[in-house]
Amino acid sequence: MKNMKEKEVGSSFHDNLAWMDQHLPVEASFDLIKREIEIGGRNAAFYFIDGFMKDEAMLKLLDSMMKIKPEDMPERILEFSAKCIPYVEVEILHQFDQVMKNMFSGVTCLFIEEYEGCIAIDCRTYPARGVEEPETDKSLRGSRDGFVETVVFNTAMMRRRIRDPHLIMKMESVGKSSKTDVVICYMEDRVDSKVLQVVTERVEGLTLDDMKMNQQTLAEALFRRKWFNPFPKFKYTERPDTATACLLEGKIVMLVDNSPSALILPTSILDMIEEANDYYFPTLTGIYLKVSRAIITVLTVFLTPVFLLMMQNLNWLPKVFAFVAVKDMVNIPLIFQLLILELAIDGLRLAALNTPSMLSTPLSVIAGLVLGEFSVQSGWFNSEVMLYMAFVAVANYTQPNFELGYALKFMRLMLLVLTALLNWIGFLIGMILVFCAVAFNKTLSGRSYLRIRRN
Structure with a gap:
């Protein structure tokens, strides 16, 4: 026997139904429906998936088909689909692989005695939610619709x-x-x-x-x-x-x-940090938003590594910025404080995803108090470290791309570790590696990540 891709729908009604019944678990699956009727004095059978079919449309189609008299039945299947099916999306299928693909996609398939082929009637409907604005990609102006799963x-x-x-x-x-x-x-x-x-x-x-x-x-x-x-x-x-x-x-x-x-x-690093708000405001405001986001994006990567580098080399710190130096007793090395807080921030983010919405606000307040005030008083963390890590945590949400946010986080962690191990040499090596990771990152088009595409 030919395989499914080569097997064609024949003119034998019983052979077609036997093939479908053999390859479809009609008896085992409750949602696979086979409905046998009579159209114009000929045997016919519908195959469809319950839940994908529009009941109102099929009722009208069945009512129209049931009224066809034997003498009105066309000789060819194309004439039948054109004259006897009052519906827009109708197609004739001649191979069983096309029949199976369409049926599992929600299309109703009709076999009629003496007709060579299968009539596919696309009267399907999918369960779908509303096209409300997405939670993570909001805009102050503009449309409020969003993509759905259909x-x-x-x-x-x-x-x-x-x-x-x-x-x-x-x-x-x-x-x-x-x-x-x-x-x-x-x-x-x-x-x-x-x-x-x-x-x-x-x-x-x-x-x-x-x-x-x-x-x-x-x-x-x-x-x-x-x-x-x-x-x-x-x-x-x-x-x-x-x-x-x-x-x-x-x-x-x-x-x-x-x-x-x-x-x-294709895309570039500049496309990644764009968002809809940049275009729904006047030009000057949009440019300001882009520049602000770019500066904050750079700060999320380099703020804590530069702070660690300055603390390891206090003599490099200008007198103007002497106030940024850690004044409290350092019980835990700064590098471990920074790494622990990086992990803690991700832990809080994961906890927020699994927290019921009615509890998210009080738990956030409790977490902020415990990790903020009490962790400093207990001697685990210094207040300066908590301040800079709080800025980094909040600044991550100014960047709309989730994957890019974690890419920047990994670059920051690499800079912290290299700076802690090799001091300024490690920081310099980290800077070079960050630049190389961006510059040599190739997209699907083969272009560099830094290349601005010409329109």
């Missing part, structure tokens, strides 16, 4: 903003088992054709069994990055307006079904 809704939100025939949305199926829908979106007249070709070839050439982690699985499969370089290769956004702006700049946006965010490429 890829068709996400493409519609971008189509609503770009009413141009040059906007292309190409869908691919990735994963042997999951068959996850991946959409490649681009402006045909603005995109870099070489980058588009690389992306398309890589997506089409993927040989994954499944996409368990949706977008992250796709990102790792498209570009296998070096483990020692933590800087992200892609930009993520949950805002349709941000994705639309990137499309109009000539970038490529990739959407994955079941994922409420878009993957944007």
Whole structure:
């Protein structure tokens, strides 16, 4: 017997149903429905998944089909789909692998006696939440909608903003088992054709069994990055307006079904630190926000290492900044204080993710009091160290990209350890390594992370 990819839907109604019943666990799975009826005096059978089908639409279709008389039945399946099915999205399938893929995607498949082929009626609906603004990517102005887990809704939100025939949305199926829908979106007249070709070839050439982690699985499969370089290769956004702006700049946006965010490429370090608020304000305000975020981003990396370096070399400290020196007794070396607080901040962040919303505020206050006031009084930490680490913890939230935040954190930890071990030489080596990690970080397009793309 031919395999599924080569097996074609024949004209024998009973053979088609026997093949479907053999490969579908209709009896074992309660949500796989087989509904046998009679249309125009001929036997017919529907295959669909309960929960994906629009009941109202199917009731109207069944009512229309039940009224067909035997003498009105067309001879060909194409004529039947054109004249007897009052619905918009109808397709004729001739291979069983297409039938199985469509049915598991929620499409209703209809077999009719004496017709060679399967009629696919796309009257599906997916469970979906509202398109409210994402929690981690808010804007003071602008739209308040956000991507959801249904890829068709996400493409519609971008189509609503770009009413141009040059906007292309190409869908691919990735994963042997999951068959996850991946959409490649681009402006045909603005995109870099070489980058588009690389992306398309890589997506089409993927040989994954499944996409368990949706977008992250796709990102790792498209570009296998070096483990020692933590800087992200892609930009993520949950805002349709941000994705639309990137499309109009000539970038490529990739959407994955079941994922409420878009993957944007190619990108640079400047793209990573941008956010929607930069463009919803006047030019001067937007420039100020960008510059402020860039300065704070640099400070999150170098503030505590520079402080440690100055404390190890007090004679380098100018008299003007003599007040920053640690005045209390140092019971624990500064490097260990800084590393312990780095770990403690991540612990608090993980605790906040798993804390019920009604308890998050009181627990945050308790944690702030215990770790702030009492830890200093007990002699574990110095007040200056607590101050600088508090700044770093808060400053991390000014940067919208979560992956970039942790990449900067790893660079800061490397600088701290090297400075503690080798003093100024270690700090200099760390500076060089940070620059190299950014400068030699290649994106999917092969460009440097520091390269500003020409529109």
